[in-house]
Amino acid sequence: MRRQVMSMLVGMALAASTLVGAGQAAATPPSAPAPAPPPEFGTDWRDPVTAAPPVPKPRTKACEVTVAEAKFKDFTPYEGDYAPPRGCGDRWGKVVLRLDGKVKGRQYDRLGYLRVGGVEMFRTSTPQPSPEGITWSVEKDVTRYSETLSREQRIEMLIGNVVNDTYTGVIDVKVTLTFYARKKGADAREKSAEAREMGASGRTTPDRVLPLGDGTTLATPRNSERIIAEVYATGSGGGCEEYWYMTVPDAMPYSCKADNGPYREVQVKVDGQLAGIAAPFPTVWTGGWSNPFLWYVIPGPRAFDVKPIEYDLTPFAGILNDGRPHEVEVSVVGVPKAQTGWSTPVNVLVWQDEKSERVTGKLTQHTEGALSNKSTHTPGSGETPHRLDTKGSHRLSVSGHVNTSHGRVTTTVTRTLANTSVHRWTEGETVDGLEATWNDRETVTTGGRSVRTDRTYTMDGTTTLGADDRLRTEISLDDRAESVTTHGGRRVGRTVTDDRYDGDASYLTNVPREERHAVGTSRERYRQFGDGGCHDRTVATVQGTLTEDRLRC
Numbered sequence: 001m002r003r004q005v006m007s008m009l010v011g012m013a014l015a016a017s018t019l020v021g022a023g024q025a026a027a028t029p030p031s032a033p034a035p036a037p038p039p040e041f042g043t044d045w046r047d048p049v050t051a052a053p054p055v056p057k058p059r060t061k062a063c064e065v066t067v068a069e070a071k072f073k074d075f076t077p078y079e080g081d082y083a084p085p086r087g088c089g090d091r092w093g094k095v096v097l098r099l100d101g102k103v104k105g106r107q108y109d110r111l112g113y114l115r116v117g118g119v120e121m122f123r124t125s126t127p128q129p130s131p132e133g134i135t136w137s138v139e140k141d142v143t144r145y146s147e148t149l150s151r152e153q154r155i156e157m158l159i160g161n162v163v164n165d166t167y168t169g170v171i172d173v174k175v176t177l178t179f180y181a182r183k184k185g186a187d188a189r190e191k192s193a194e195a196r197e198m199g200a201s202g203r204t205t206p207d208r209v210l211p212l213g214d215g216t217t218l219a220t221p222r223n224s225e226r227i228i229a230e231v232y233a234t235g236s237g238g239g240c241e242e243y244w245y246m247t248v249p250d251a252m253p254y255s256c257k258a259d260n261g262p263y264r265e266v267q268v269k270v271d272g273q274l275a276g277i278a279a280p281f282p283t284v285w286t287g288g289w290s291n292p293f294l295w296y297v298i299p300g301p302r303a304f305d306v307k308p309i310e311y312d313l314t315p316f317a318g319i320l321n322d323g324r325p326h327e328v329e330v331s332v333v334g335v336p337k338a339q340t341g342w343s344t345p346v347n348v349l350v351w352q353d354e355k356s357e358r359v360t361g362k363l364t365q366h367t368e369g370a371l372s373n374k375s376t377h378t379p380g381s382g383e384t385p386h387r388l389d390t391k392g393s394h395r396l397s398v399s400g401h402v403n404t405s406h407g408r409v410t411t412t413v414t415r416t417l418a419n420t421s422v423h424r425w426t427e428g429e430t431v432d433g434l435e436a437t438w439n440d441r442e443t444v445t446t447g448g449r450s451v452r453t454d455r456t457y458t459m460d461g462t463t464t465l466g467a468d469d470r471l472r473t474e475i476s477l478d479d480r481a482e483s484v485t486t487h488g489g490r491r492v493g494r495t496v497t498d499d500r501y502d503g504d505a506s507y508l509t510n511v512p513r514e515e516r517h518a519v520g521t522s523r524e525r526y527r528q529f530g531d532g533g534c535h536d537r538t539v540a541t542v543q544g545t546l547t548e549d550r551l552r553c
Helices: 002-009 144-151 186-196 240-246 314-320
Strands: 062-072 077-083 092-103 112-115 120-126 133-140 153-159 171-181 208-211 224-231 265-270 272-276 309-312 326-331 346-352 360-368 372-379 386-404 406-424 429-448 449-465 472-486 490-508 518-532 535-542 545-551
Touching: 062 077, 062 112, 062 153, 092 120, 092 144, 112 144, 120 144, 120 208, 133 535, 144 265, 153 171, 224 265, 224 314, 240 429, 265 314, 272 309, 272 360, 272 406, 314 360, 314 386, 314 406, 326 386, 346 518
Parallel strands: none
Antiparallel strands: 062 171, 077 153, 092 133, 092 171, 112 120, 112 153, 208 346, 224 309, 224 346, 265 272, 265 326, 360 386, 372 386, 386 406, 406 429, 429 449, 449 472, 472 490, 490 518, 518 535, 535 545
C-alpha cells in the first residue's frame, strides 16, 4: 500500500510544518492554547512546535557568524567561506548552530546537510509547505566541533530539491553560529576534571575532528588517547529503504522487499575487523506513513535534527596510532546489494595526550557473538492479514589499552543489540501495520569509570485505506535513553530522556485539496530528568490547532 498511497499524493499540495528546535527542541516558551479547533483541517494551521527543551546557553558575551544563505532549487550545493568570530576569544563555552528556513508552494520533504571544512555538523530534513508559505527554525549544540571552527574553512551545504511546474517550493535557508565566550576559571575547572578522570575521559570537547568524507582512510595523530567515531546514518531517498523497518524477504507478497527482511544494523570496521555495532533510529520524515497530516504541527522525533550514532574506538587506538593510514568502513547490515537509500558520513573525534608525542597501546580482547536475524512468514488471504515476525540480535565486546603520560588506561566497550517486530498486511496492502522495538545497550568502562547507556526505540502504527478511499494512520513513536555513570562501583550520575509521539489522522485520497476533509490529532511528551535538572513538557493538537501546552517542571 505504501507505494500506492505515495503515488496518490503526487500532484497534491502537501502543506506542512515549522520547527524551532535545540537538536530537536523548541526555543519558544509554552503559550496559551488556541480557541476551539475547526471540525477539519483548513488551508492554514499553527506553526509546528516541539516539546523538547531548548539548547541551554551561558550568560556570557556572544558573537554570531552567518555561515550560509541559500535558496535550494536543485542538487547544486551552496559553497562559501567561514572565518572564526572576533571578540569572543578563541575557546568557547558553547557554540550553537541555528537554521532558519522558509518555503511556500508545493514540495516534498527534502534531506540536507551542512559541512564545515569537510566535517558534517548538521543533517536535517525539511517540512512540507502550504501554498501561503511556512517558516521553521532548528537549533543544535555544536560545541564538540570547536576545533574545526577555530580556523578558516570552506562551507558546503545542500538540501537536494526539485523545482518544476508541479513542485514549486524553493527552500530558502539561513544558517548562523553563535559563539559564547568561555567563563572565567573554566580552563582550570576542566583541567581539574581531567585529573580526576585520568586524562581525555574528563574533557567533553575533542582536540581534533577528522572527516572521512567520501573515503575510508583514517590517520590519527600518534598521541591519540581517546577516539570516537560518529556516523550520520539515514535510510532515505524516497525508495523502500526510507521504510526499511517494513521491508520483507524477497519471496513474500509485499511491495517493499529486502534480501533478509527488516533487520538493520550500522557497523564500523577497522582494517576489516568489526569495531562497532549500533541500531539505527527509525526516523519518520514529514511525509511519513503516507500521511503528512500527522506531522504538520508536531514532527516526529529527530525529524529535523538527525543525531549521529557514536562508536567508541579507543580500544583500537594502539593500532590507529602507528603512523600509517587505516581503513575505516561503515556498512548497513540488511541492505540489498547495490541498493541505494542509505547515507553514512563519518567524523572521527580525537582527544590527544598533550604530554606525549606518541601513545602506544594494544587491542587485547575482541569477542563477537553470532549475528541472529530470523523472519517467519505466516501467509494470509482475503481479509486475513499476512504476518512477518522478525527477531534479530548481535553482541560485540572489545578491549584495549593505551600507555599515556598519566599511566596505562584500559577501555572496554560492550554493545548488545536486539530487534523484534511484527508486520501485518492484507492483500493489496489496504491495511498495513507494524509493531517494533529496538534495544541498543552500550557499556564503556575506562579505568574505574563506567558509563552504561540503554537506548530503546519503539514504533506502533497502522495505515488503513478504506473502500471509500479514506486513508487513516494511527501511530506511536518513542525515543528513550537512560545513561548511568559509576566510578569505583558507586553511581555518580544518571540521565533519562524520553520523547514520545502519538498521532491519528485521516483524509480522502484522489480528490482535490479542498475536498480531502482531513482530520487529525497529535501529541508529544518530552521528559528529561536526572543530572542537569528536570524537563517535562506536553503539546497536543487537533486539526492543526494547539489544544494543550503543559510544562510540568
